Amino acid sequence: MIQGIPFTHILIVSTIMFFIGVAGFITRKNLITMLMSTELILNSVCINFVVFNRYLYPINLQGHFFTMIIVAIAAAEASVAIALIINIYRRFSSIEVSDVSEMKN
Amino acid sequence: MAAFSYTVLIPLVPLFMFLIIGLFGMKFKPLVSGIAGTVGLGFIAILSYITAINYFFGVGKVNEVFQTIIPVNFTWLQFTETLHIDMGVMLDPISVMMLVVVTTVSFMVHIYSLGYMKGEVGFERFYAFLSLFTFSMLGLVIATNIFQMYVFWELVGVSSFLLIGFYYQKPSAVAASKKAFIVTRFADLGFLLGILIVSFYTGTFDFGLLTKTGTSIFQSAGAATFMGCSVLSWGMMLIFMGGAGKSAMFPLHIWLPDAMEGPTPVSALIHAATMVVAGVYLVARMFPVYSIQTPDVLTIISYIGGFTSLFAAVIACTQYDIKRVLAFSTLSQIGYMIMSLGVSGYGGEEGLGYMASMFHLFTHAMFKALLFLGAGSIIHAVHSNSMQDMGGLRKYLPITHITFLIACLTISGVPPLSGFFSKDEILVAAYNKNVILFWVEWAVAGLTAFYMFRLYFNVFWGKDRHYHHTPHESPLVMTLPLMILAVASVFSGFLPFHELVTSDKMGFESHMHYNIAIPSVAVGLLGIIIAFIFYKKETGIPDKISVALGGFYKTVYNKFYIDELYLFVTRKIIFGCISRPIAWFDRHVIDATMNGVAWVTNYASEKVKGIQSGQVQHYAFVFVSGAIVLVLFFVYLLN
Numbered sequence A: 001m002i003q004g005i006p007f008t009h010i011l012i013v014s015t016i017m018f019f020i021g022v023a024g025f026i027t028r029k030n031l032i033t034m035l036m037s038t039e040l041i042l043n044s045v046c047i048n049f050v051v052f053n054r055y056l057y058p059i060n061l062q063g064h065f066f067t068m069i070i071v072a073i074a075a076a077e078a079s080v081a082i083a084l085i086i087n088i089y090r091r092f093s094s095i096e097v098s099d100v101s102e103m104k105n
Numbered sequence B: 001m002a003a004f005s006y007t008v009l010i011p012l013v014p015l016f017m018f019l020i021i022g023l024f025g026m027k028f029k030p031l032v033s034g035i036a037g038t039v040g041l042g043f044i045a046i047l048s049y050i051t052a053i054n055y056f057f058g059v060g061k062v063n064e065v066f067q068t069i070i071p072v073n074f075t076w077l078q079f080t081e082t083l084h085i086d087m088g089v090m091l092d093p094i095s096v097m098m099l100v101v102v103t104t105v106s107f108m109v110h111i112y113s114l115g116y117m118k119g120e121v122g123f124e125r126f127y128a129f130l131s132l133f134t135f136s137m138l139g140l141v142i143a144t145n146i147f148q149m150y151v152f153w154e155l156v157g158v159s160s161f162l163l164i165g166f167y168y169q170k171p172s173a174v175a176a177s178k179k180a181f182i183v184t185r186f187a188d189l190g191f192l193l194g195i196l197i198v199s200f201y202t203g204t205f206d207f208g209l210l211t212k213t214g215t216s217i218f219q220s221a222g223a224a225t226f227m228g229c230s231v232l233s234w235g236m237m238l239i240f241m242g243g244a245g246k247s248a249m250f251p252l253h254i255w256l257p258d259a260m261e262g263p264t265p266v267s268a269l270i271h272a273a274t275m276v277v278a279g280v281y282l283v284a285r286m287f288p289v290y291s292i293q294t295p296d297v298l299t300i301i302s303y304i305g306g307f308t309s310l311f312a313a314v315i316a317c318t319q320y321d322i323k324r325v326l327a328f329s330t331l332s333q334i335g336y337m338i339m340s341l342g343v344s345g346y347g348g349e350e351g352l353g354y355m356a357s358m359f360h361l362f363t364h365a366m367f368k369a370l371l372f373l374g375a376g377s378i379i380h381a382v383h384s385n386s387m388q389d390m391g392g393l394r395k396y397l398p399i400t401h402i403t404f405l406i407a408c409l410t411i412s413g414v415p416p417l418s419g420f421f422s423k424d425e426i427l428v429a430a431y432n433k434n435v436i437l438f439w440v441e442w443a444v445a446g447l448t449a450f451y452m453f454r455l456y457f458n459v460f461w462g463k464d465r466h467y468h469h470t471p472h473e474s475p476l477v478m479t480l481p482l483m484i485l486a487v488a489s490v491f492s493g494f495l496p497f498h499e500l501v502t503s504d505k506m507g508f509e510s511h512m513h514y515n516i517a518i519p520s521v522a523v524g525l526l527g528i529i530i531a532f533i534f535y536k537k538e539t540g541i542p543d544k545i546s547v548a549l550g551g552f553y554k555t556v557y558n559k560f561y562i563d564e565l566y567l568f569v570t571r572k573i574i575f576g577c578i579s580r581p582i583a584w585f586d587r588h589v590i591d592a593t594m595n596g597v598a599w600v601t602n603y604a605s606e607k608v609k610g611i612q613s614g615q616v617q618h619y620a621f622v623f624v625s626g627a628i629v630l631v632l633f634f635v636y637l638l639n
Helices: A007-027 A031-056 A062-092 B002-027 B030-059 B093-116 B123-141 B146-164 B171-202 B219-223 B231-246 B255-261 B264-273 B275-285 B287-293 B295-316 B322-342 B348-382 B398-411 B418-433 B435-460 B476-494 B514-535 B541-549 B551-557 B559-611 B616-637
Strands: B069-078 B084-091
Touching: A007 A031, A007 B616, A031 A062, B002 B030, B002 B069, B002 B084, B002 B093, B002 B123, B030 B093, B030 B123, B084 B093, B084 B146, B093 B123, B093 B264, B093 B275, B093 B348, B093 B476, B123 B146, B123 B264, B123 B275, B146 B171, B146 B231, B146 B255, B146 B264, B146 B275, B171 B231, B171 B255, B231 B275, B231 B287, B231 B295, B255 B264, B255 B322, B264 B275, B264 B322, B264 B348, B275 B287, B275 B322, B275 B348, B287 B295, B295 B322, B295 B435, B295 B559, B322 B348, B322 B418, B322 B435, B348 B398, B348 B418, B348 B476, B398 B418, B398 B435, B398 B476, B418 B435, B418 B476, B418 B514, B435 B514, B514 B541, B541 B551, B551 B559
Parallel strands: none
Antiparallel strands: B069 B084
């Protein structure tokens, strides 16, 4: 329990973060900002894990450890994504997502 | 009986040669393949002679009856307890006789082809096919059951097809091979139906059980009738249809004259001496059934044979291609054999026709092979098939001339050559049973002598012609078989067939019938004399006669327009009225349905693929919207 902060407030924050991430992912054209949006989505999920763990099963630590794993994976994923973006830039001289539509139709 | 177990080698050696030459022939020099095939054939020819001597003069006869010996037999396909297809070797008088005929003629043709086919493209292929044919024909004659016979029957048809179409770059040869295959295949359909009908009612394929006299296996078939005839008669008639196709009986004879497109040794082997008598052999094999169970069918057979012999003899008088003359002569002689079987009864002297038929089969194989090989020698020298390009060849081809003359005299029935004896027996058999057929055959004997000597005088006498290069006698490998066959043609008439090959496998006494022999020899001599007057020197008589006969001559020359009739029936009626609507239905209904399904799929995917824009954000938007819709659905609507 965190004194003075209700359970739902934290969930509201994480939900807002999640939808900001989704909206960013759908609307931003730059691949780097899209990657940042996915980080927001991941972090909102991390908050949920920690909060539920804290409020429902304070004795256990699974939620915390899941968060650690997600953070580690997010770091790896970011490096892979950036490598991909560099390759895309070499090929198309652009990191606009709308330019990368070779596989259409 | 283990004593004859070596006979299994007789068909297997040619099969082995076929595989060796066929698979590895390209690696040898051509002559090696030819000699290998010939040596293999010589070996089995000797084996056949040993078999024949052992059988006829040794262990074959027990208590005055020739035994049916089955040295090898194994079950090949088992359907039920009683119905199974076997493969094996069966020795009885006719199969042993056929072994001798097939291996002798095949051996002669193998030797002859070493010279005749020398330098041809595909020499080793030719020998491979010859071995295949010999294997199939031997398998056919030693068949222990009707289904084994059918299997080899088809193999013989295939090898005939391959050999007729040997010059596969020549369109006429290709057409002829297709024609032969289709016509005989059509007849074989009847054969198969006949086998199925007969075996359905009797429950067996085995010749031993089918041809046993006094057997009760036909009782169940006796009661069943179809369109006024007993089912058994239909079955036996259909089996004869197969035989008539292979033996080129009217109206299924159209393939044989065209089959002359093949190399001449092939015509000698397949289309004169062995394969075309398979039909005769089939009827002889099933003879007890025909004679005892279905005599009505036998009567029809005799008329078909008689008609074919007359019909073909008349056409032969008008043809100019020497091989075609011989082909029609073959038709005519096979008609004799079939007719002779048709007028025969079963057992003892009644079975004279059966004996005479087999006798004529034997002598005919010898002299007709000789005639064809002689014709091959002539063609080899002149490079033409038409007798209008020939004349005065006796000076250039002395050995061919003498042997050809012997063969012509033999087929004309001049005593004491072999053709006289066998033809005389046939005429006696016909006279005893049916006087009309006797007179027909008597007339055919005269016609035979006439057209053979027409051929002989046109080729070897007549006007001297100028050839581009002087014709020269063929090499010894070609003349040696001619001489051997000439000796066989002269002396095979003295074989005591009436003691060896009879319908009930018991010997009987045969006499000369001077009241028959004298008129038949007389008509033969008359034919020769007329041919002598017409063709010895170039006279205008034949032309005048053909002009006087006008339309009739033209009809005969065009073989009574039977080929055109067939073309009309197949092209106009079958193709035009049946096949074309079916083809239309196939293309416009069946194919169109399938094409429609494919078109609909194609069109739909063409339309749908626009959704795939390649923009990741579109996909993400659709995915998220979908997720939201599902959440709303599950949260609000389901509660």
